[in-house]
Amino acid sequence: MKRDTREHILTTASELFRTRGINATGVDTIVTEAGIAKMTLYKHFHSKEDLILEVLTSRSREFYEWLTARLNKASPNPTQKLDSLFDCIEEWLENPECKGLPFLKASAEFPQHDSAINQLSASLAKEFRAYLTTLAHEAGAKHPESLGQQLSILIEGAILSEQLNRNPVTFGYAREAAILLTKTSLSK
């Protein structure tokens, strides 16, 4: 029961942060939407900040689990996995329940470098880069760290731009760039 309540709070908060923004969502709104008392929330999370950190960590974990499963489904071949990376990212973004990479929104809303949320976002960004570097390494990239870094910044830039401009054509440009950079890195 306790675990279900915790999960329920996380799911509710996650949805509210996604649709309304983290700073714009107060604790009162969360407890109202979740149908719980404020005391119940604070029994599971010491503060709103703790809740935010937990939501970010949880959503990141969901993203990687989904992405890994999706890439494995696309192909067992590491090179083809890299080629399908952008398609998978786009699929994630198009899912109305997902929307965006968790660390992107958080770092935008909490820009202060001494903020625990900002620091977690920075750490999650590094984790994303490391994930892509692993994919690059498995595919046999000559410089996997470089390719991982290039793909992560390309994906981030494309998402940030697409969120504003909503232009599927330009997202396609980013996909082409990703394929080219991958091909370049893998060529002998």
Added chain:
Amino acid sequence: MQILSSEWLERMVIKSSASPKARITNLFVILQDWLNAPGIRDQLTSASPDRHNEVDGLLFSLVSDAKLEEPEKLAFQLYFILLGAINEEIRNPGSNTMEHARAAAASLVAASTPSRIKKPRAFAVAATAMVGVIAGSLLLPISTTSKHVVPVMQQQELQTHNIVPVALSPDRVVALYRMHDKIRTAQCSYPQALMLSADKRAVFLEGVVNIDQMKVTSSDLDQVSQLYQMVDCYYPPAAMLL
């Protein structure tokens, strides 16, 4: 990102090189310097796309001036890389992100270069992008009929490079050719060669890029050796095929 619309940036990029292609990759170097300038990071919290289309303006202008294929697409691709790189630099300072972004830009520019420009013309390529310059030199055959100084090499290297012996210190020249071979297999380091002064650039072109047609004298060899030490082949293999 307001910085992309600034006259300062445009001025710095134009000043950085006479070559339109080189200006594109130089943009990343300049932005890295800008980010490292005192007080800048404190002012930045994140880089967000502007409501106005920032791809029009500096990026599109650079890509158009360089006469690259599909300029709109390339301008957007460069924009995405810049946006992501600046944000990552703000989040994780010192992550060397901008250098990776520059390398990515170099690959995209190389892929967008029209076919007719891709033929190896050492001096013309060298004037536009050092990356393309080094890659172009890889396609040049080692000449045995140079009218100028052709290095003496130890016997086994001589056989490898098919060089006619003349009078220069064999050890020093062998060392140079070893560096040249290392460049060809992309094992070296290559920072900031774009920023060489005009006199050093001439020596670099002759002694490093066009080693097979090397005209430098023995007195220049010290400088050539130093320039070789500056070379960092940290760029994707495709650029080596220009």
